[in-house]
Amino acid sequence: MTARPANAHQARLLRLLRDGGPSSRAQLGDLVELSRSKLAVEIDRLLETGLVVADGLAASRGGRRSHNIRLAPALRFLGVDIGATSVDVAVTNAELEILGHLTHPMDVREGPVAIFEQVLAMAAKLRASGVAEGFDGAGIGVPGPVRFPEGVPVSPPIMPGWDGFPVREALSQELGCPVMVDNDVNLMALGEQHAGVARSVRDFLCVKIGTGIGCGIVVGGDVYRGTNGSAGDIGHIQVEVDGRQCACGNRGCLEAYFGGAALARDAEHAAREGRSAELAQRLEDEGKLSASDVAAAATAGDTCALELIREGGTRTGQVIAGLVSFFNPGLVVIGGGVTGLGHNLLASIRTQVYRQSLPLATGNLPIVLGELGPTAGVIGAARLTSDHMFSPA
Amino acid sequence: MTARPANAHQARLLRLLRDGGPSSRAQLGDLVELSRSKLAVEIDRLLETGLVVADGLAASRGGRRSHNIRLAPALRFLGVDIGATSVDVAVTNAELEILGHLTHPMDVREGPVAIFEQVLAMAAKLRASGVAEGFDGAGIGVPGPVRFPEGVPVSPPIMPGWDGFPVREALSQELGCPVMVDNDVNLMALGEQHAGVARSVRDFLCVKIGTGIGCGIVVGGDVYRGTNGSAGDIGHIQVEVDGRQCACGNRGCLEAYFGGAALARDAEHAAREGRSAELAQRLEDEGKLSASDVAAAATAGDTCALELIREGGTRTGQVIAGLVSFFNPGLVVIGGGVTGLGHNLLASIRTQVYRQSLPLATGNLPIVLGELGPTAGVIGAARLTSDHMFSPA
Structure with missing residues (x-):
């Protein structure tokens, strides 16, 4: 079909x-x-x-x-959301309702061959479960910039082995259907626009705080991808002149201070320095810490964890404040893995943005958590491929 | 007509x-x-x-x-560019070629009534010179945010007395033709797109450094104005946490460090502190200093003036670097009054952006001075009103 x-x-x-x-x-x-x-x-x-x-x-x-x-009730779309540390695969009907959804921990640095083997196995499993016989289109999100017309990742900093890999070509052959590829953050924005908190909003930003930090930009209802597909790459905006060393080679980038990776590192540091008994205990139990450990410690009232979240929110808010002045959006959505940090994070982001941006830009500006959680990306991926299918041939 | x-x-x-x-x-x-x-x-x-x-x-x-x-050869458009310290008025034909252009020093803080008296006198003078019998449309640029659909300035920080003034209504009555009102920076971007350095570029930024600093944003060939018309208001993006006090009430804003007003103030300070004989002499001669004094001193080889320009360029480059990461434009145009500072300014902006933004976003990114100088705004204003006239009724 x-x-x-x-x-x-x-x-x-x-x-x-x-x-x-x-x-x-x-x-x-x-x-x-x-x-x-x-x-x-x-x-x-x-x-x-x-x-x-x-x-x-x-x-x-x-x-x-x-x-x-x-x-047609038999239409099926495959939505794939490849994150830095996990892969989500879902099947939707033509109305983009999820009929089956699998998630699997996986390191994107294993490279495209290993990842797509996993994705195809998950797609086969969903097919075997009876929710789909085949796919009419697939959308794939990857955690890095994408040359959108060709469906090829370009210079993705956290994805060694992916640069120039022909994702669209390779997968459309394997799946036997058209494939569209985009940055994972753009797909989160599309998902929240289609079925989440950004329904009916024409100009908005969707900030995804996962392992790294990126931003989906929607202008007049459409995703804006920039000249080379790298628009929204806000994790390397400088928040501190001559600040912390960042993995990208520069200093003082937002991601050097916040995001899942920085937060885990800072939490382990705090645990070792004896600044948090709660985090120290978790580090001893698990051998390492993650953003969800910080979230759990904060929920348990740990002041050090709360302070880490507050500082991260302030840094993120600094960057968002600049973007709000520049872009004057109608809505800012915060999503991604660390939204487990929830309202503590949101509160400090809001405080910083409302303090630092001009009143005209913040006067009617909701800053909210995404509604769809881990399904935003796969719904956005299905939406992307359906937009393609529902365009004149 | x-x-x-x-x-x-x-x-x-x-x-x-x-x-x-x-x-x-x-x-x-x-x-x-x-x-x-x-x-x-x-x-x-x-x-x-x-x-x-x-x-x-x-x-x-x-x-x-x-x-x-x-x-029709008789078609005439009026382009008006109201800056913080001067007013430009020009008449164009239907192809937006300038047939007559007047400029007049004026303080925007004198308020809309005084300014528009001046604008109407200048328009009458142009008419008397024989370049136009009447006007088929007029475009007006003002140095602050504009609620575009209604043509009304909103909360313009440097324009006391203008908030909510019905510019479009008042002027269309006086001029007897349709009037469109926009932010001056958006019109500079439209001008450079129509007849200047940004011809054929679909996604670009136009940074205007005059008394203050603003940015025109062009997405897919159209000016993007944001949800409230305040998009591009980058002069109050923070460049230094707990930095210099800014006129807006915040601390560390870009405009607290650079732009015509900050540069004049810093130059006077340097002159009084004895850091520049050249600037001290000019201050003694004129009683005050402006950006053009700094430009002249720099041309004369004054190291203090060069340092002031370099520092300002670095601060501006810091902000533009963040915007380049976020927006991934195909071109950045630098314009406005302080472009008299010329290539010294451009060099330090470039250095900062190319150092600080990700290579993917800067790999093919020209950062150039505007081509049209003081005519960019009036051409953009004529273009705006012609776009309106050349739309389906």
Whole structure:
């Protein structure tokens, strides 16, 4: 089932059915600027392609009752979200509802061959579970910049072995369907826009704090990727002149101070220095610490853990404050692995942004946690590939 | 002559004629996706409105020679650029070529009534000089955020008395033509895009360093204004934690360190402290110093002036580096009054950005001075109002 819409009207109808679910012809007619006869022609053509099907009688609007229209129930999208330390794979229907979702710990530094072996095994497992026979499209998120038109990662700092790897080519061959590749942060933004906290917001920022820190930028409803696909790479914005050494080679970058990696390192340091009995105990038990240990310690009232979160939030807020002045967004979404740090983190980010940005930019600016957690990326990935499929061929 | 195009095709044809000058029907046909007969219909309708006229025989392409088409030669746009310390007013033809240009020193803090009296007097003077009988549209730039749909300045920090002043309403009544209002920095970006260094660049930043510092943001060829019209307000991005007191009430803002106002203040300070004989002499002669004194002293080889420029460039480069990481532009244009500081300033901005941003974002990133100098704003203003006039009614 690889049909594509023949024109922009059909593409629009398919997206309306994806985002709004089964609809009557009259409902669709209210949303598109087409004459009744032209609408009927386009819907008939879509019915012929098999992309949409008739689906029961619609509610009466006074006239003759007509059939509802919906996207083909057999359509399946695969959403893949490759993080620095884990892989998420999910299957959705045409309305991007998740039918099955698997997650697996994995180090992105193992390289594309090992990772995609794992991804294909997870996709096969989902298929075996009965939620999909095959896939009509797949979206893949990777934790680094992507040359979007070609679907190829470029110079990804935390992904040795991935530079220039033809992700789209390789996977579309294996999966037998079209594949779209994007930066993981852009897909989180798409996910939160499609099904989460950013629904109906046209200009917003989605800051993902995982192992590193990145930012998805949505302008006028569309993801903005920049000239080389590296837009939103905010983890290496300087927060301290001549500050801490960063893995990128510069000094004073945001990621040298915060993000999952920096937080774990600072927590271990604090534990060894005897500044937190709670963290020291956890370090002894587990041999290492992670952001979730800091979250747990903070929940238990550990002041050192709370201070680490507060400092990280302040540093992150410093950078976001600058971006808010520059970009004047309508919403800032905070997501990613360390959102386990929750409202303590959010509070210090908010304090810093509201203090440091101009009132005009912050006057009506919600700063909120993402709603979708680990499903944001896979929903965004499915959305990306469905946007492609529901575009004129 | 207040006709407007009736549909998107006509609007596109008018913009093509504005940007490309007189063209044959065949040339226009190559640029729009219209059948030959449909194109002929739309051009005939435009000829009827008087917005375009026939203009001599076009070069032969083998077939029968046809007439060139051009925008009505009598069309006139007024471009107004209100800076913190001066006002520029210019008249352009339909192709946005400047036919007359006046500039007048003036303090924006005198308020809208005094400023617009001056603007109207300058417009009358231009009319009296014979370059225009009347105006078909006017564009106005002001040095602060603007609620763009209504054409009203909002909370402009350096413009007491302007908050909420109905600029569009008031001026369209006085001038008897449609008026569009925007932030001065956005208009500089539009000007450099239309006729300057940013032609054909789709995603770029235009940093204006005048009395203060602002940034025009162009995304996909269009100015991005943000949710409240304050996008690009980068003068109050923090460059130093707990740094210098800024006029906005915060500490460590970029404008506390650089821009025309900060530079003049630092130069006077240096002169009084005996760090520069050159600047001390100028201060004695003139009673005060400005950015152009620093520029002249630097040209004369004064090391203190050079150091002030270098430091300012480094601070500005710090902020631009962050924006480059975030936005991944295809070009950064530096413009505004202090570009008299020229290549010394540019060199230190470049050094900082190339050192501090990730290689992927700076690999193909030209950082250049604007080409249009003080005409960028008025050309951008004329472009803004022509965009409005050349949109479907």
